[in-house]
Amino acid sequence: MFLVADDPCCQGVHVYMLCLPVIHFLWGILVAMPLTDLPFGTTKTPLQILPLQDQFLWAGFTRSAVHFARKLTHCIRITPTLLQDFSPQMWASIPGVIAHHYKNKSINWPMGIYISLVHVVAAVGLFTVLDCKAETLLWAFVLWPISGFGITVGVHRLWSHRSYEANILVRGFLMMCNCIANQGSIFHWARDHRVHHKHSETDADPHNATRGFFFAHMGWLYVKKHDSVVEAGRHLSFDDLKADPVVMFQKKMDPWLPLYMCFVFPAQVAAHFWGEEFWNAFFVAGCLRYCVVLHFTWLVNSAAHIYGDHPYDLTSYPAENPLVSLAAVGEGWHNWHHKYPYDYAASEFGVSTQFNPSKLFIDAMAKIGFVWGRKRATGAWNLAKARREQDIRNGVPLPSPLKRPWEIKTN
Numbered sequence: 096m097f098l099v100a101d102d103p104c105c106q107g108v109h110v111y112m113l114c115l116p117v118i119h120f121l122w123g124i125l126v127a128m129p130l131t132d133l134p135f136g137t138t139k140t141p142l143q144i145l146p147l148q149d150q151f152l153w154a155g156f157t158r159s160a161v162h163f164a165r166k167l168t169h170c171i172r173i174t175p176t177l178l179q180d181f182s183p184q185m186w187a188s189i190p191g192v193i194a195h196h197y198k199n200k201s202i203n204w205p206m207g208i209y210i211s212l213v214h215v216v217a218a219v220g221l222f223t224v225l226d227c228k229a230e231t232l233l234w235a236f237v238l239w240p241i242s243g244f245g246i247t248v249g250v251h252r253l254w255s256h257r258s259y260e261a262n263i264l265v266r267g268f269l270m271m272c273n274c275i276a277n278q279g280s281i282f283h284w285a286r287d288h289r290v291h292h293k294h295s296e297t298d299a300d301p302h303n304a305t306r307g308f309f310f311a312h313m314g315w316l317y318v319k320k321h322d323s324v325v326e327a328g329r330h331l332s333f334d335d336l337k338a339d340p341v342v343m344f345q346k347k348m349d350p351w352l353p354l355y356m357c358f359v360f361p362a363q364v365a366a367h368f369w370g371e372e373f374w375n376a377f378f379v380a381g382c383l384r385y386c387v388v389l390h391f392t393w394l395v396n397s398a399a400h401i402y403g404d405h406p407y408d409l410t411s412y413p414a415e416n417p418l419v420s421l422a423a424v425g426e427g428w429h430n431w432h433h434k435y436p437y438d439y440a441a442s443e444f445g446v447s448t449q450f451n452p453s454k455l456f457i458d459a460m461a462k463i464g465f466v467w468g469r470k471r472a473t474g475a476w477n478l479a480k481a482r483r484e485q486d487i488r489n490g491v492p493l494p495s496p497l498k499r500p501w502e503i504k505t506n
Contacts, residue, residue, distance in 0.1 A: 196318060201318050201319050202317065202318060202319070203316065203317055203318055203319050206316050206317065207316070207317045210313065210316055210317070213382070213385065213386050213389070214386060216378060216382040216386075217382050217383045217385070217386030217387070219378050219382065220378035220379045220381075220382045220383030220384075220386075221383055223374075223375050223378045223379050223383075224379055224383070226372075226375050227371065227375045227376070227379050228365075228369060228370075228371050230365070230368075230369040230371070231365045231369070231371045231375065231376050231379060231380055232379070234361065234364065234365055234376075234380050235361070235379050235380040235383065235384040238275060238361060238380060238384050238388075239384060239387070239388055239391075239424075240424050240452060241272055241275060242272060242273075242275040242276035242277075242357075242384075242385075242388050243276070243388060243391070243392075243423065243424040243453075244269065244272050244424065244453060244456060245269055245270075245271070245272030245273030245274070245275060245276040246273065246276050246278060246284075246392055246423075246426075247423065247424050247425060247426050247441075247453040248269055248272075248453045248456050248457060249266075249269030249270065249272060249273050249281070250269075250273055250278075250281045250284045250285055250288075251288065251426070251441075252439055252441060252453065252457070253266070253269065254281050254285045254336060254339070254342060255284070255285040255288040255289060256436050256437055256439075257335065257437075258436075258437050258438060258439035258441075258469070258470050259439040259457060259461075259466055259467070259468050259469040259470065260466065260467055260468040261460065261465060261466045261467075262465050262466075263341070264465060265460055265465045265466060266339070266341045267341055270341050270342075270344075270345050271356065273345070273353075274345065274352050274353040274355075274356035274357065275353075275356045275357055275360070275361075276353075276357070276388060276392075277353040277354065277356070277357035277358075277385060278389070278392065279349075280342075280345055280346045280349040280353075281336070281341075281342045281345055281346070282333070282336050282337075282342055282343070282345075282346045283346075285333070285336055285342075286328060286331070286333055286336075287301045287324075287328075289331055289333075290324060290327045290328050290331065292433070292436055293327065293331070294323070294324075294327050295411070295412070295413070295433065296400075296411075296412050297323070298321050298323040298324070299321070299323035299324050299326070299327040300324070301315055301320060301324050302315040302396045302397075303315075303321075304396070304397070304400035304401060304412050305412075308397045308398070308401055309397070311396045311397040311400055311401070312390075312393045312394070312396060312397035312398075313390075313393055357381060357385055358377060358381040358382065358385070359377070359381070361376060361377075361380035361381045361384070362374070362376035362377040362380065362381055364376075364380075365380055390422075391422035391423050392423060392426075394418075394419045394422055394423060394427075395419055395423050395426050395427065395429065398416055398418070398419050399413060399414060399416040399419040399426070399427050399429040400412045400413050400414070400429065401414070402414060402416055403415045403416035403417075403419075403427075403429070403430070404430065405430050405496065406430060407430050407431050407434040407435075407443075407476065407479075408430055408433065408434045409493060409494050409495070409496050410494050410495075410496050410497065411430065411433055411434070411496075413429035413430050413432065413433040414429055414430050415427070415428050415429065415430045415431065416428075416429060417449075417450065420442075420449065420450045420451065421450055424451075424452050424453050425441065425442065425449075425450060425451035425452055425453040425454060426441060426453065428441055428442035428443070428449055428451070431443050431472075431476075434472075434476075435472030435475060435476065437470050437472065438470060438471055438472040439454070439457055439469045439470055439471070440454040440457075440471065441453070441454070442454065443473065443476065457469065
């Protein structure tokens with residue numbers, strides 16, 4: 096292990112969870128919250144489904160919006176596990192942890208410096224927002240789902256899990272979206288993600304959530320990979336990625352094409368089409384948007400592996416987290432996804448019940464014949480649910496999840 100037991104990289108701050116784009120649903124939350132019948136701190140049973148409210152009378156909201164809002168209110172309950180990350184002991188241990196990594200030469204200096212600089216230029220973008228035209232702000236907002244699709248629809252569901260097939264036009268478009276996201280080449284991202292699924296929450300997991308929120312969120316980028324991660328990668332086949340010309344073209348052009356598409360291209364579009372000052376667009380639509388989307392993606396590895404419900408697999412860390420789904424354009428239904436990683440929807444239900452624009456995009460492409468072979472796991476889940484219901488009727492206890500390392504230490 097690279098991190099000691101008291102490593103603050105195992106206990107990061109959860110401010111990121113509180114700064115998500117949920118404005119569209121805020122009114123629904125305010126209305127649904129008084130109607131929520133779940134006691135504070137109560138955990139749902141695996142078969143319990145939150146009931147939909149009666150017809151929602153306020154204009155602009157549907158029954159699914161109330162259902163979604165109620166799941167949000169259950170997800171964000173404050174617990175001792177959440178609060179303990181702010182303990183004085185955690186903050187006091189930071190110097191010792193830095194010294195530990197420095198002494199063991201486990202700091203990933205190039206990536207650590209890069210990620211730190213990303214936040215510096217994002218801060219510049221934050222102070223530049225008021226100097227931008229409205230069109231530039233809208234452009235930055237639109238680039239959020241566009242770059243997000245490069246991750247969720249592209250490198251995650253298509254190239255990492257092969258949950259559907261797509262023609263060269265869709266693959267090319269998703270590759271360019273992935274370049275705007277600038278989170279490493281498709282080849283390397285998919286390689287690490289396959290290792291993550293095969294060895295989830297072990298030393299061979301690149302962003303092992305048992306090492307805590309901050310490590311799973313971004314701390315793993317600041318330290319060198321565990322030897323087990325490197326070894327696990329050697330035992331997996333990536334021949335399908337090597338056989339895809341789109342993947343290999345991007346790998347050959349990495350990092351210059353992603354850097355251009357992520358930072359320069361958004362600024363050039365804004366300067367050309369509505370006369371925005373180049374550097375304003377560079378720092379806002381490029382740097383600031385990039386940093387925000389990075390954190391939205393990282394939340395899938397951190398928050399969605401720690402907080403939420405576990406209706407499909409009680410013993411796994413990944414959870415159903417609606418907040419993360421909002422931020423990561425549909426990737427927060429993570430308990431389902433780790434149970435059935437081959438499912439192209441990465442969620443049990445459709446878009447009317449679970450926020451999942453990534454599924455909507457894939458379905459739209461399938462309608463016009465650009466996508467085919469979409470795999471679903473609802474049949475497998477129906478069989479598993481029937482067996483679980485039979486066990487409950489026969490008095491067989493459900494498996495209990497193991498406590499997380501920090502829960503054992505706290506309680």
